[in-house]
Amino acid sequence: MEKETNVCKNDALRRALWRRATGYEVEETEIIASKDGRPPKIKKRKRHIPPSLEAAREYQRLYGKLGSIEE
Incomplete structure (x- = not known):
């Protein structure tokens, strides 16, 4: 059981590192409240997180080449 848990954690760590590397x-959700009692406005937007060179180097060090990963 403990070995299964470690494998899941290791797989999650690998996927997180790959996402950060690529x-x-x-x-993001922004809630804007009005001062006059009207219902708040909710703005949703997507923000791109750029690749990290440090994460790419660490991924290559741990897992070999940086290719695609099945999500």
């Missing part, structure tokens, strides 16, 4: 997008 860049990804996140969705």
Whole structure:
């Protein structure tokens, strides 16, 4: 059981490092409250997180070449 948990954690860590190394997008939500009592406005937008050279180097060091990964 403990070995299975470690494999899952290792796989999650590998995927997170790969995402950081190749860049990804996140969705941000901004809630704007009005002063006059109207309902708040909710703005959603996507923000691109650029690739990290340090994460790419670490991924290559740990797992070999930086290729695609099945998500």
